[in-house]
Amino acid sequence: MNREDIVANLKKILGADRVTTEEQALRDASVDRFRKYENIRGVCTQPVPAAIAYVQSAQEVSDVLQFASEHQINIVPRTGVSATEGGLETVVPDSVVLDGSRMNKILSIDPYDMQATCQCGVSLQTLDDRCREMGLTTGHSPQSKPLAQMGGLTATRSIGQFSTLYGGIEDMIVGLEAVFPNGRITRIKNVPRRAAGPDIRHVVVGNEGTLCFITEVTVKLFPYYPENNVFLGYLLDDMKLGFELLREVMVRGYRPSIARLYDPEDGASHFSHFAGDSCVLIFMAEGPKGLAQATAEAISAIVAQKPQCRPVDPDYIRRWFNGLNWDPIKVAEERAEIIATNNIGHTTEISAPWSRLYEIYEVVMKRVRAEVPDLTLLGGHSSHGYINGANIYFVYYYNMVNIVPEEEITKYHLPIKKIIVEETLARGGSMCHHHGVGKHRAAWIEDEYGSSFYILKTLKEAFDPRGVMNMGDIIPLKR
Numbered sequence: 001m002n003r004e005d006i007v008a009n010l011k012k013i014l015g016a017d018r019v020t021t022e023e024q025a026l027r028d029a030s031v032d033r034f035r036k037y038e039n040i041r042g043v044c045t046q047p048v049p050a051a052i053a054y055v056q057s058a059q060e061v062s063d064v065l066q067f068a069s070e071h072q073i074n075i076v077p078r079t080g081v082s083a084t085e086g087g088l089e090t091v092v093p094d095s096v097v098l099d100g101s102r103m104n105k106i107l108s109i110d111p112y113d114m115q116a117t118c119q120c121g122v123s124l125q126t127l128d129d130r131c132r133e134m135g136l137t138t139g140h141s142p143q144s145k146p147l148a149q150m151g152g153l154t155a156t157r158s159i160g161q162f163s164t165l166y167g168g169i170e171d172m173i174v175g176l177e178a179v180f181p182n183g184r185i186t187r188i189k190n191v192p193r194r195a196a197g198p199d200i201r202h203v204v205v206g207n208e209g210t211l212c213f214i215t216e217v218t219v220k221l222f223p224y225y226p227e228n229n230v231f232l233g234y235l236l237d238d239m240k241l242g243f244e245l246l247r248e249v250m251v252r253g254y255r256p257s258i259a260r261l262y263d264p265e266d267g268a269s270h271f272s273h274f275a276g277d278s279c280v281l282i283f284m285a286e287g288p289k290g291l292a293q294a295t296a297e298a299i300s301a302i303v304a305q306k307p308q309c310r311p312v313d314p315d316y317i318r319r320w321f322n323g324l325n326w327d328p329i330k331v332a333e334e335r336a337e338i339i340a341t342n343n344i345g346h347t348t349e350i351s352a353p354w355s356r357l358y359e360i361y362e363v364v365m366k367r368v369r370a371e372v373p374d375l376t377l378l379g380g381h382s383s384h385g386y387i388n389g390a391n392i393y394f395v396y397y398y399n400m401v402n403i404v405p406e407e408e409i410t411k412y413h414l415p416i417k418k419i420i421v422e423e424t425l426a427r428g429g430s431m432c433h434h435h436g437v438g439k440h441r442a443a444w445i446e447d448e449y450g451s452s453f454y455i456l457k458t459l460k461e462a463f464d465p466r467g468v469m470n471m472g473d474i475i476p477l478k479r
Helices: 003-014 023-029 033-040 058-071 124-133 150-155 239-251 264-271 289-304 314-321 328-341 354-371 405-426 442-463
Strands: 051-054 075-078 096-099 106-110 115-119 173-179 185-188 213-220 230-236 258-262 279-285 343-353 375-382 389-399
Touching (some): 003 058, 058 075, 058 173, 058 185, 106 124, 115 124, 230 314, 239 279, 239 289, 239 375, 258 264, 264 279, 264 314, 343 405, 389 405
Parallel strands (some): 075 096
Antiparallel strands (some): 115 213, 173 185, 258 375
């Protein structure tokens, strides 16, 4: 089916006012933040979609997906636009971006059963602000909180800055509604736990739009006690010691909401007013007053056993905490800075057992410095801890030197990502902790899964037999 027929049929299904074919909107919809430099410079290297279709109900999603399946039209689900790994790229011609942002109703906030239900296009910031007015919180606070929407957060298996206490989105999801490519609308009911077979929530959570379109989610709620937050900060000279301290806190059973370790270069970009050339170790304890205080006191006692750690004024950490999240103003400032300086930054996050974390950090830093030119910053931090390991968030900036915009990815971004992924997989870690696979880590998906790739491949074949859901994402496109 050609572009004109695709658009005409979408307008019949949804109405002309909910199908966009404006050229700049389509160019912007062909990418996400992975190609932000190309986008900022006005370069478009991906096939431009045929249309952006805005849905307002699960039935409309069903109607569009049935149409797409019948005619084998690639659908790229979108709710929020803060993806960073190419998950929103339209890598085949005449794709349709199926946008759920207008499904933006909070359906219920239940302070007795401690859960909230909302449509996929509800902003996380909006939901959490409403909950906090009632003395509650979702506990979910990724850096993209002012921009992200609940469907996209669920589809990408996101995690927030307080995950060490509250967990990732997969720990918060109670139930959900999703529509599969054959048009089948499915609902997973809201219960605290069940042992009736496999946990089918996890077929949907993290599927990145490759199996289904998420239309509604129900998440847990928690009491909100911001007045009880206790901040702790330390300087130290050794990342290896920092990883050991993070492990000690987690293994002893303490659960601060924030447990972070920054190396000197990454730390300097956040804490230049006090960090100097030191690593920075940060904790925040929260919850009921007695629990928050006990957690903070226990962490202080653990760190005090290492005289190499020097405490800093907790107010420094409090001020840093208050400026963590993106918002549209910061995004605009970033774009302006990139245009002015021709300098750009990205991140790649991995996870690994405690026994391999420092080794991965060390070898990645050495290889990137040796193999990639024009670096202006190369650092890392750990920001999500577990009893058996943690993540590392590699941060890298570089100047674009003697290249056209579309060469930024091949000269800098992908070579750095390749090093990080290769060295992590070689040591038994996971190549993506929370940003998802997208289309730019899909090449390593079989190495990531090993023999269990059979399970993933079978899910894709079973639920999307005609291959119309987000082609090239998670499982690489075979050209």
